[in-house]
Amino acid sequence: MKLGSALSDRAGRLLDFVWSGWAGLAALALLAAAWQAGHEAWGDFILPAPLATLDAALGLLADPGSLDLLLLTAERSLTGFAMATVAGIVLGLTAGYAPAVMRLARPLLTVVLGVPPIAWIVLTMMWFGTTSTTVAVTILIAATPMVFVAAAEGIATRDRELGQMAEAFGYRLPGRFLFVDLRQAARPIFPALALALGTGFKVAIMAEMLANAGGVGGALARARALLDVPQALAWVVLSVIALIVVEYGLVRPMESELERWRRAAQPWGVKR
Amino acid sequence: MNALTLERIGHAYFGQSVLDDIHLEVGQGEVVALVGPSGSGKSTLIQIAAGLVDAREGRIGRNFSRQAMIFQQPNLMPWATARENIGFPLRRAGVPRRDRAARIDEAAVLAELEEDDLGKYPVELSGGMRQRVAIARALAVRPDFVFFDEPFTALDVALKRRMQNLVIAAAREAHFAALFITHDLMEAIRIAHRIAVLDVRGRGIAGLRALDGGPGDRDEAEIFALRQRFLECDPLFRHIHDVDERKRR
Numbered sequence: 421m422k423l424g425s426a427l428s429d430r431a432g433r434l435l436d437f438v439w440s441g442w443a444g445l446a447a448l449a450l451l452a453a454a455w456q457a458g459h460e461a462w463g464d465f466i467l468p469a470p471l472a473t474l475d476a477a478l479g480l481l482a483d484p485g486s487l488d489l490l491l492l493t494a495e496r497s498l499t500g501f502a503m504a505t506v507a508g509i510v511l512g513l514t515a516g517y518a519p520a521v522m523r524l525a526r527p528l529l530t531v532v533l534g535v536p537p538i539a540w541i542v543l544t545m546m547w548f549g550t551t552s553t554t555v556a557v558t559i560l561i562a563a564t565p566m567v568f569v570a571a572a573e574g575i576a577t578r579d580r581e582l583g584q585m586a587e588a589f590g591y592r593l594p595g596r597f598l599f600v601d602l603r604q605a606a607r608p609i610f611p612a613l614a615l616a617l618g619t620g621f622k623v624a625i626m627a628e629m630l631a632n633a634g635g636v637g638g639a640l641a642r643a644r645a646l647l648d649v650p651q652a653l654a655w656v657v658l659s660v661i662a663l664i665v666v667e668y669g670l671v672r673p674m675e676s677e678l679e680r681w682r683r684a685a686q687p688w689g690v691k692r
Numbered sequence: 693m694n695a696l697t698l699e700r701i702g703h704a705y706f707g708q709s710v711l712d713d714i715h716l717e718v719g720q721g722e723v724v725a726l727v728g729p730s731g732s733g734k735s736t737l738i739q740i741a742a743g744l745v746d747a748r749e750g751r752i753g754r755n756f757s758r759q760a761m762i763f764q765q766p767n768l769m770p771w772a773t774a775r776e777n778i779g780f781p782l783r784r785a786g787v788p789r790r791d792r793a794a795r796i797d798e799a800a801v802l803a804e805l806e807e808d809d810l811g812k813y814p815v816e817l818s819g820g821m822r823q824r825v826a827i828a829r830a831l832a833v834r835p836d837f838v839f840f841d842e843p844f845t846a847l848d849v850a851l852k853r854r855m856q857n858l859v860i861a862a863a864r865e866a867h868f869a870a871l872f873i874t875h876d877l878m879e880a881i882r883i884a885h886r887i888a889v890l891d892v893r894g895r896g897i898a899g900l901r902a903l904d905g906g907p908g909d910r911d912e913a914e915i916f917a918l919r920q921r922f923l924e925c926d927p928l929f930r931h932i933h934d935v936d937e938r939k940r941r
Contacts, residue, residue: 581767588742588761589781589833599780603771681771685815 437676468650476654477661486639493635494662496552497624500559501617507560508567508616513605515568516575525572529565537562537619541627550631558627563616570612574605603678610675614667621663695720695837695869696741697753703736704748710736711894714750718837723863723870723907725880728890729931734873735841737890741871742839756837756869758785760830764842766822768814774825775810778832785833795832802862803828820851827855831862838863840872844879856882860908877922877932881915883907892931899928 452470459469468476480486515521540558548554578601586596628637636659643652676683694717701714710733718724728734739745741752742761760781768777778796787795800810803824814822823843830838840859844852860883863870874880880887884907891898901922903910910918922929 581763581765582769584739584744585761585763585767586780587744588759588763588839590759590784595784599783600769603769678771681773681813681815684813 433676433680437673465649468653473650473653473657476650477657480654480658489635489639490658490662493621493624493628493637493659494666496555496628496635497559497617497620498666499552500556500624501563501620503556503560504563504616504620505567505613508564508612509571509609511564512568512571512573512609513575513602515572516578516605519576522572522576525568529569532561533565537623537626538630541623541630544627545631550633552633554631555624555627555633555635559620559623562623563619566612566616566619567609570608571605574608575601578604606678610671610678614671614675617667617671618663621659625659693720693755694718694753695722695756696871697755698737698741698750699753700750701737701740701747701752702749703733703740703745709894711740711747713896714890714894716888716897718869718871720755721867721869722886723872723884725872725874725884725887726890727874727877727880727887727929727932729892729933730875732890732892733894734875734890737894738839738841738871738873754837756835758833758835759837759839760833760835760868761839761841762823762826762830762843764845766814766819766826768822768825768829770814773811773813774805774817774828777814777825778810778828781829781833787833795834796828799828799832802831802858802865804858820847820855823847823855824858827858827862831866834866836868838868838870840870840874842873842875845875852879857908859883863907875932877919877929878915881918881922882910889928889932901926901928 455467455470459467464472481490511525515525537558540561541554544554544557544561548557582600582604583596586600591599624635625637625640627633628635629641630637632638632641636655640652640655643649643655696716696718698714698716701711701716702709703711714737716724716726726734726737736745740747742759743752743754768774769780772780775796778799779792782792782795796810800807805821805824805828809817809821809825814825817825823846826843844855847855856879862868872880872883877887881903885903887901887903889898889900903918923932
């Protein structure tokens, strides 16, 4: 009986999640409408029709060569994203517990965030050459600060009384960290992860284009050289789709699993 | 052998002494209420006794195997259901996973929680229900000593009364000793075997009064009369309702 209710609960939440996709589709339809209007106003050369672009994108997907390019870019951005996630969370949690580290980190963050990603690409290109490392390291530098700030914030603003409660029941430092503090820090971390993931894809394509390191960025560079607007737009569409798949297939479900209780407090009809 | 012995306890925050030379003993199965005006250092004292704060001076003798604590705020984890909150201390208490559900149900019955409420998150429960969950969480570990840090201050009068009865019944059922911090003399008289009064400035225990009979044996008229007598005739309770915060120099 317990298993049955747990299963139905999970199925309900999954349906809820899928159902919330309608809102996303509506927003995409609006974007497509504006795009179509632009196409009709400026013509095929400046802005190809959305359907034609989608056709081109599907054509690219059917070609194993371009699928490889897409996977290469996805792999690079996910590598960078994973590195940034680990580095940001470890450093951020440390800074959250140690105010001295936080004070040292703040000015450094300002400096790191102040340097545009494109400048980092130039530097890493000279350090590592036109390889996947260049792309991953650039993402690491660009995305770590966001995760770091969120993790530090999560720990610094934790409810200390909960920690005291755990201590009163005999939990020592590792137990309190694992069961109480980490759980509270997760709340700001997940939106930051979604942001970092987006940054990962953007920076990856930018770095590939500049460093001529293949992938979607390389394909975009070629489309630019040939003034092939439909091709360029198709690549943009594909990379956005890849981002959406990873974000809504991985990051958001994990987040909503952790934030289940928050939805319990919301009245019917206004969820999400 | 006393369950809890506090000897010469002293504490200071930022060089300002808040507690000094506190002696207090709680016997096995005994409920001691500690009263004192706000700012007299009651909360600091119970945190020291429960091991949440290290005392600067003095010695603490703890002669019990399992402690639990109920706070002024329920301090429930918002991401966990009532059931998971009640079960939280069981992991640390070393209760095997397969026994936990039974222990949670047992504690829920003691705290008069219903099966329906156990699946809810704290945000879905009223203030009184949340405090019930906190009580159940404390009882789930089958403690032999419970620390109460002004647990019912935020509740309205009727609810407070029900919670007090619940604690009295649970104390009888589970035979735990307790240190109960409160600034409400009625509550202290209703719930305790003995009342200790903390000095206005935290300099020692000003005095102790043993009450006749066990908690729950006294009826409302008796409690009220006793309170009047304490407040009007007993110099020990003269400052109990002083509301001025501790003056810092």
